[in-house]
Amino acid sequence: MYDVLCSITQTSLSSQSFTMLVLNNTNTQLLTFFLTGIPGLEAAQVWISIPLCLLYVIALSGNSMILFVVLREQSLHEPMYYFLSMLSATDLSLSLCTLSTTLGVFWFEAQEINLNACLAQMFFLHGFTFIESGVLLAMAFDRFVAICDPLRYTTILTNTRIAQIGVSMLVRNVAVMLPVVLFVRRLSFCSSMVLSHSYCYHVDLIQLSCTDNRINSILGLFALFSTAGFDCPCILLSYILIIRSVLSIASSEERHKVFNTCISHISAVAIFYIPLISLSLVHRYGHSAPPFVHTVMANVFLLVPPVLNPIIYSVKTKQIRKAIIKVLLRRSSKSNHQLSQSRHKAIYE
Numbered sequence: 001m002y003d004v005l006c007s008i009t010q011t012s013l014s015s016q017s018f019t020m021l022v023l024n025n026t027n028t029q030l031l032t033f034f035l036t037g038i039p040g041l042e043a044a045q046v047w048i049s050i051p052l053c054l055l056y057v058i059a060l061s062g063n064s065m066i067l068f069v070v071l072r073e074q075s076l077h078e079p080m081y082y083f084l085s086m087l088s089a090t091d092l093s094l095s096l097c098t099l100s101t102t103l104g105v106f107w108f109e110a111q112e113i114n115l116n117a118c119l120a121q122m123f124f125l126h127g128f129t130f131i132e133s134g135v136l137l138a139m140a141f142d143r144f145v146a147i148c149d150p151l152r153y154t155t156i157l158t159n160t161r162i163a164q165i166g167v168s169m170l171v172r173n174v175a176v177m178l179p180v181v182l183f184v185r186r187l188s189f190c191s192s193m194v195l196s197h198s199y200c201y202h203v204d205l206i207q208l209s210c211t212d213n214r215i216n217s218i219l220g221l222f223a224l225f226s227t228a229g230f231d232c233p234c235i236l237l238s239y240i241l242i243i244r245s246v247l248s249i250a251s252s253e254e255r256h257k258v259f260n261t262c263i264s265h266i267s268a269v270a271i272f273y274i275p276l277i278s279l280s281l282v283h284r285y286g287h288s289a290p291p292f293v294h295t296v297m298a299n300v301f302l303l304v305p306p307v308l309n310p311i312i313y314s315v316k317t318k319q320i321r322k323a324i325i326k327v328l329l330r331r332s333s334k335s336n337h338q339l340s341q342s343r344h345k346a347i348y349e
Contacts, residue, residue: 031115033208034194037105039291049106055303056103059095062310063088069323076323079157080146083139084313084320086166087268090132091306097124098199098302105198115185118200123181126202127173130227132272132305134169137231139265140238147258148245176223183216196291197298203280224280232273239266264316271308275301 037045066088070076101121104110113121145156180202187209196204202220206213242262249255279301282294313320 031189032112033118034111035101035105035113035198036195037198038295045106052106055307056095056099059306063092063306065324066310069327073323079162080142082162083135083142086135087309090128090135091309094128095306097121102198119181119184122200122202123177125199127177130173131169133228133231136269136272137234138165140235143262143265144238144242147242176226180219180223183219187211196294228276235269264313267312268309272305275304
């Protein structure tokens with residue numbers, strides 16, 4: 001009799017454990033977060049979405065144009081422009097991975113997002129951010145070799161080596177971001193589910209956890225310092241060496257010409273790292289700041305680099321500017337030719 005009661009009790013406990021496991025898995029799968037627009041300006045969000053949408057259009061069209069002209073024009077098939085196309089592809093991907101949720105929140109009040117979708121967006125958002133940091137470092141290395149060791153430029157930056165640099169950035173991104181995502185998956189969320197932004201940001205997400213998130217915070221800091229925290233000092237070091245090399249040039253005109261080739265890259269570095277560092281500091285130490293400050297910084301971090309990079313490189317890089325004008329003139333002449341043909345055909349019909 002005692003054995004029977006024990007077996008019944010064990011069966012009951014095991015079924016309860018199984019039920020709790022199923023419920024926990026179901027709750028994890030059905031866990032829903034709520035994205036936010038601009039706190040305090042909910043009534044004006046439709047109007048705010050108009051310039052926001054315009055910025056997305058500029059970012060998507062500008063980076064697509066850079067990619068198109070680099071791939072199409074044979075004269076741009078050089079290491080500098082290959083790295084520029086990587087930067088444009090990264091900016092394009094960064095804009096696309098937040099476009100749906102941001103415009104969904106501002107236009108349709110579609111604020112709900114489940115945990116799996118949130119984690120996927122977080123992975124790509126931070127991943128493309130870290131890839132952009134790596135691309136900026138690669139571009140700094142390109143400028144360093146071109147200025148400090150121009151005779152070996154073509155032998156150092158071969159197509160194979162450029163491809164290896166691109167693959168290494170992807171591998172680093174996966175190796176850094178995979179543990180971050182897996183450890184967020186292990187957290188429990190039992191109180192507020194309202195995020196501070198219109199997309200899933202790591203620091204914002206782990207702050208909603210009701211369990212100990214110190215490991216997640218450490219992993220996030222490790223991911224940041226092992227990517228942007230490593231790349232930024234290396235970029236600074238490369239420019240210190242570039243400046244030392246340029247100052248040894250006797251002609252002031254030559255010095256100005258060499259410095260001018262670096263202006264676009266220096267601008268791209270500034271508009272990437274300044275918003276990134278500012279957003280990280282605001283999230284970690286600006287708890288007393290008004291909520292709209294976090295939202296504004298988040299949108300600046302997201303949109304300023306993808307919007308400004310194509311403009312800067314189109315204005316400051318003569319070869320890119322000529323290639324874009326050439327493509328636009330070619331399209332204009334082609335459309336005029338098609339229009340004249342259609343008119344000519346209409347007259348004779």
